[in-house]
Amino acid sequence: MPNTASVLDLISVTKRFVAPDGVSQLTAIEQVTMNVRAGEFVAVVGPSGCGKSTILNLVSGLDRASEGRIVLNGAPVTGPNPSVGFMLQKDLLLPWRTIVSNVEFGLEARGLSAAERRERALRELKRCRLDDFANSYPYQLSGGMRQRAALARTLAIEPAIVLLDEPFSALDAQTKMILQKSFAQTIASEGITTVLITHDLLEAATMSDRILVMSERPGRIIDEIIVDLPDRDNPMARMHQPKVKQYVDRLMATLHLEEKVA
Amino acid sequence: MSAPEASSALGLRLPATEPTAQPAVPTIPWYTRHAVTLGSLAFGVAFLLTWQLLPPALGVPSYIIPTVSDLIAEAGRMAARERLIYHFASTFFIGSIGFIVGSLLGAAIGYVLGMSTLLEKILSPYLLGLQIAPKVAFAPLFIMWLGYNAWPKLIVTILVVFFPILVNVLQSMKTVDRDMINLARAYSMSRMQIFWKIEVPASMPALMAGLRIGATLAVIGVTVGELVGGNTGLGYLITFGEGQANTAMVFNAIILLTIIGIVLYGVVAFIEARVLHYIPRAIR
Structure with missing residues (x-):
């Protein structure tokens, strides 16, 4: 269970972009305040274009907030830093590298010897049950295995927090369920602090401890749901819980999904 | 029915599958x-x-279209009397050097422009102009400037090879997946690390495609250089044969030029198969 130490804090964070016309401004997120405690699994859901991915870019230090502060492990985020691991819908594996050397990729900007890197990468692959494929190339793996390899690469840098940006949305429905379980097991067994950005409401309810709901652009946090369910390490078991439906219903109501037309 | 039958979940009666000897697959002749x-x-x-x-x-008549045996006989005469090996070697050497130098220059400048968006934007109209200009038409200028020696041929070859490779490399640098670069940035990689670890390997398929084009263009470049000036090379033998109304000589020179092109292309294909081994064959 999560303890109380805060790993990530966003304090009144606003991000504005210059619109494509080069003159007017677009507000991606506005006055977002949230925190993630050590070992916690927080899901962020919202309609497409609500600035979920902006949060990821800000926390990973790839982009700067226009207003507000982002604090990671007690220090303000001012640029890319080694305590954040992130993963996208695309696996972003380098096709010319073997799986093990892809996992080593994140370690290469650090002062580690080649032997240390290899050792850590192999350990991570073992944890993600991919050690048999260490010397394969990405094209030889299935989509689900590639995402597991991407997770291994993300975890190899031993980040304080892992940001997952819709990591399962490119997979077929069944592979997705299997992979969600696999990720949940790995994350729970290591007590990894995680933020999952998703638009899949069921995924949010079955995988997280807490769900933050964002509004349409400009994105604000409009609801917070504490997921009071056992089996966080097994989303498939959670799916059978009647309460999951209640959470999904509440999310649908908050996002006004039934009033919308395509 | 005598064979035991299994029922499926839907209650369908399916014939039991018994382990039987695999029927011999007929071998393909x-x-x-x-x-x-x-x-x-x-x-x-x-x-x-x-x-x-x-x-x-x-x-x-054979002075219009020589037969195959005429060509072979003429090739023997050329080797004995016209220093065919020397001319062939000269063309092969200048074509190869021009191809290598042109490729290196094209790739290097492609990478530099790919790394500097500003420089690329400033220079792109001129690059486009030069790319469209018929490079072989510069050959007479180089001869006037540098004389009847190997340099004009070499420079024309370099120029002809240079552009397709530059353009291919530059294009691939501009289309590298931004998320891939952001991933490297998030891992605190430096600009040079991103270049060497992502951009250069990601540009390899485009570079190889450029080299394939360059290999065939190199032969054109060196031939035009030799046609226009000098007294060396297969291109020279073509003009010499033309002057003597020796069609067999012209045919032989063309065949040998083609062979040089095939060799250069083959070397590129050989290197490509090794560099791009990670791309599944069906896609490549």
């Missing part, structure tokens, strides 16, 4: 397996036979 190769060979033989037999049958 050798002439079917190599049908394409055999077809190509047959076409080649038919073509050479037609070339040998048809023009004499139609009464076309």
Whole structure:
């Protein structure tokens, strides 16, 4: 269970972009305040274009907030830093590298010897049950295995927090369920602090401890749901819980999904 | 029914599958397996036979269309009397050096422009202009400037090879997946690390495609250089043969130029198969 130490804090964070016309401004997120405690699994859901991915870019230090502060492990985020691991819908594996050397990729900007890197990468692959494929190339793996390899690469840098940006949305429905379980097991067994950005409401309810709901652009946090369910390490078991439906219903109501037309 | 039957979940009665000996798969005869190769060979033989037999049958004189045996005889004479090996070696050498230097320069400048968006934007209209300009037409200028020696040929070859490779490399640098670069940035990689670890390997398919084009263009470049000036190389033998109304000599020179092109192309294909080994064959 999560303890109380805060790993990530966003304090009144606003991000504005210059619109494509080069003159007017677009507000991606506005006055977002949230925190993630050590070992916690927080899901962020919202309609497409609500600035979920902006949060990821800000926390990973790839982009700067226009207003507000982002604090990671007690220090303000001012640029890319080694305590954040992130993963996208695309696996972003380098096709010319073997799986093990892809996992080593994140370690290469650090002062580690080649032997240390290899050792850590192999350990991570073992944890993600991919050690048999260490010397394969990405094209030889299935989509689900590639995402597991991407997770291994993300975890190899031993980040304080892992940001997952819709990591399962490119997979077929069944592979997705299997992979969600696999990720949940790995994350729970290591007590990894995680933020999952998703638009899949069921995924949010079955995988997280807490769900933050964002509004349409400009994105604000409009609801917070504490997921009071056992089996966080097994989303498939959670799916059978009647309460999951209640959470999904509440999310649908908050996002006004039934009033919308395509 | 005598065979035991299993029922499926839907209550369908399915015949039980019994482990039986695999029926022997008939082996494919050798002439079917190599049908394409055999077809190509047959076409080649038919073509050479037609070339040998048809023009004499139609009464076309051999100074208009020499037969295959005329070409072989002329090749022997050229080797003995016209220093054919020397001319061939000269063309092969200048073509290869021009190809290598042109490729290196094209790739290097492609990478530099790919790394500097500003420089690329400033120079792109001029690059486009130079790319469209017929490079071989510069050959007479280089001869006027540098004289009747190897340099004009070499420079024309370099110029011809340079642009397609530059353009291919530059294009691939501009289309590297932004998320891939952001991932590297998030891992605190430096600009040079991103270049060497992501951009250079990601540009390899485009570089290889550029080299394939460059290999064929190199032969054109060196030939034009030799046609326009000098007294060395297969291009020179073409103009020399033309002056003597020796069609067999011209044909032989063209065939040898083609062989040089095939060799250069083959070397590129060989390197490409090793560099791009990670791309599944069906896609490549």
